[in-house]
Amino acid sequence: MIARAARSEHVSGWLFVLPAAVLITVFGIIPIFWALLLSFQQNDLLTAPTWVGTENYRTLYHDPVFRDSVRRTLVYTILFVPISVGGALAIALLLDARVRLSWFYRTAVFVPVATSTVATGIIFNLLLEPTYGIANYLLGEVGLGPYGFFQDPDQALYSVVAMTVWGWLGFDVIIYMAALQGVPQDLLEAARLDGAGRWATFRHVVWPLLGPATLFLIVWSTINALQVFDEIYVTTRGGPLHATTVLVYYMFNQAFELFHAGYAAAAAYVLFVITLAFSLLQLWLGNRRVHYTS
Amino acid sequence: MRPRLPFSPRHLVLIPLSAVMLLPLIWMLITSFQTLDESRHFPPVLLPTGIHWSNYSDAWNAAPFGRFFINSAVVTLASVAGNLVFCSLAGYAFARLHFFGRDVLFVALLATLMVPFQVIMIPTFIIVKDLGLVNSLGGLIVPNLATPFGVFMLRQFFRTLPIELEEAARIDGCSRLGVLFRIVMPLSMPALATLGIVIFLWTWNDFLWPLIVITSTDQNTVQLGLASFQGAHQTNWSLLMAGNVMALAPMLLVFIFAQRWFVRSLAGAGVKG
Numbered sequence: 422m423i424a425r426a427a428r429s430e431h432v433s434g435w436l437f438v439l440p441a442a443v444l445i446t447v448f449g450i451i452p453i454f455w456a457l458l459l460s461f462q463q464n465d466l467l468t469a470p471t472w473v474g475t476e477n478y479r480t481l482y483h484d485p486v487f488r489d490s491v492r493r494t495l496v497y498t499i500l501f502v503p504i505s506v507g508g509a510l511a512i513a514l515l516l517d518a519r520v521r522l523s524w525f526y527r528t529a530v531f532v533p534v535a536t537s538t539v540a541t542g543i544i545f546n547l548l549l550e551p552t553y554g555i556a557n558y559l560l561g562e563v564g565l566g567p568y569g570f571f572q573d574p575d576q577a578l579y580s581v582v583a584m585t586v587w588g589w590l591g592f593d594v595i596i597y598m599a600a601l602q603g604v605p606q607d608l609l610e611a612a613r614l615d616g617a618g619r620w621a622t623f624r625h626v627v628w629p630l631l632g633p634a635t636l637f638l639i640v641w642s643t644i645n646a647l648q649v650f651d652e653i654y655v656t657t658r659g660g661p662l663h664a665t666t667v668l669v670y671y672m673f674n675q676a677f678e679l680f681h682a683g684y685a686a687a688a689a690y691v692l693f694v695i696t697l698a699f700s701l702l703q704l705w706l707g708n709r710r711v712h713y714t715s
Numbered sequence: 716m717r718p719r720l721p722f723s724p725r726h727l728v729l730i731p732l733s734a735v736m737l738l739p740l741i742w743m744l745i746t747s748f749q750t751l752d753e754s755r756h757f758p759p760v761l762l763p764t765g766i767h768w769s770n771y772s773d774a775w776n777a778a779p780f781g782r783f784f785i786n787s788a789v790v791t792l793a794s795v796a797g798n799l800v801f802c803s804l805a806g807y808a809f810a811r812l813h814f815f816g817r818d819v820l821f822v823a824l825l826a827t828l829m830v831p832f833q834v835i836m837i838p839t840f841i842i843v844k845d846l847g848l849v850n851s852l853g854g855l856i857v858p859n860l861a862t863p864f865g866v867f868m869l870r871q872f873f874r875t876l877p878i879e880l881e882e883a884a885r886i887d888g889c890s891r892l893g894v895l896f897r898i899v900m901p902l903s904m905p906a907l908a909t910l911g912i913v914i915f916l917w918t919w920n921d922f923l924w925p926l927i928v929i930t931s932t933d934q935n936t937v938q939l940g941l942a943s944f945q946g947a948h949q950t951n952w953s954l955l956m957a958g959n960v961m962a963l964a965p966m967l968l969v970f971i972f973a974q975r976w977f978v979r980s981l982a983g984a985g986v987k988g
Contacts, residue, residue, distance in 0.1 A: 435815075692831065
């Protein structure tokens, strides 16, 4: 009797997980190994692939466009992550208090979260148009510019940073505001009674409690920044003069426009290693400082 | 009545901030009502001379937006439904049932969370091609029917439910499937809503995968259709922005009216997931 019940639990368990397990295996687990295999092949997605050993990796190492794309991706990430996470923290702190019109401010900050990356790119093409765009007009009113933005190789990557910060900021604010809701009021009260000023309260009470949220946002934003693609595809197409050719754009171009799928798979594995290295480093550094409370 | 709050210096930061966040969307809206000449005028025409609704009808006729919406709706609804059912089933088994190989399988599924989609997109494309799903909505739906994120999130939530209810139902002769659908899932509405909303936002706005899989216009999703619409009308700003407003409006309206739900879901997914 007991044996049969246990056996039925094995069967039910497997039947329950089967659909998800099959789907995730076919579209999530097998491709991890297949991508590694591909990276050692020459493959144009049409004819039979040939084995080329480590040639793809050696070519990548000597390819100046690829090396620059890695460098640009890192520059983008190093700008995007602190600006979006730091900005979000400041905004969340400002919005946390009971200010009048706070529903309006919240909506204004959150609305870009629902705006798709494609729509964002199209809007910024209009705003940042160099000759008659409204950004140059407004900046001109305060004595700045005119700028070339997406059309200037020296400014294009920074313009992409500005555009994507606009698009992603709201999500980070949502996370921080949720974390601030979890800060117990009596702790703030106790700090105030002990004579702590606003800065001391923030530094010694609020900031440590925001640790898990900050760590999550840094890891999450870094992963997203290393994978930036959509907004670039819609605005600069990696140009001008490769100024915005980031890693994923380079991969996409190699795999699906030039049909160098094996070579692109090698680039994908480089992305994998970079992402993993960043995440593990951040989690390792973070977990030594962040204290989780249940 | 709530007490009136004194004017806070925070407004001095929050007002310009809101202006910066809203300006791109407001400018899109204004441009969508301008004439082509006004949209290319310098200095910019801040208040258009009239409201040119014709941009909207022109945009609607220039590309099959209706078709794009139907395609996106089909893909999104199928993905949300698939995730709710398959991730619930798997999440419940991982949370409550003891079966051979459970922990190994769970760790394997979890490990895929660490792998960026871009790393696996080339072989995934080859698999979808071999299944004959290239250039079909099926190619967008099938790989997205169950996500490791959903399995993990629901497993974590199901484990927080009191097991006594489920045991009582089992003793009363309820099947395991019955327990899941009649007891566990109704108790898990917040978690299911979170998963549904996250998958909804993600699928509706997804761009890279449709860009790879779909080749013909009649299979385009909204995002894909919008990108090719831009390609076809480069600097015809008034027309482009009318198309952009049409493509964005449903999602923005849903978001604004259901803001609490969206915010709670994103916060929940972020904090727990």
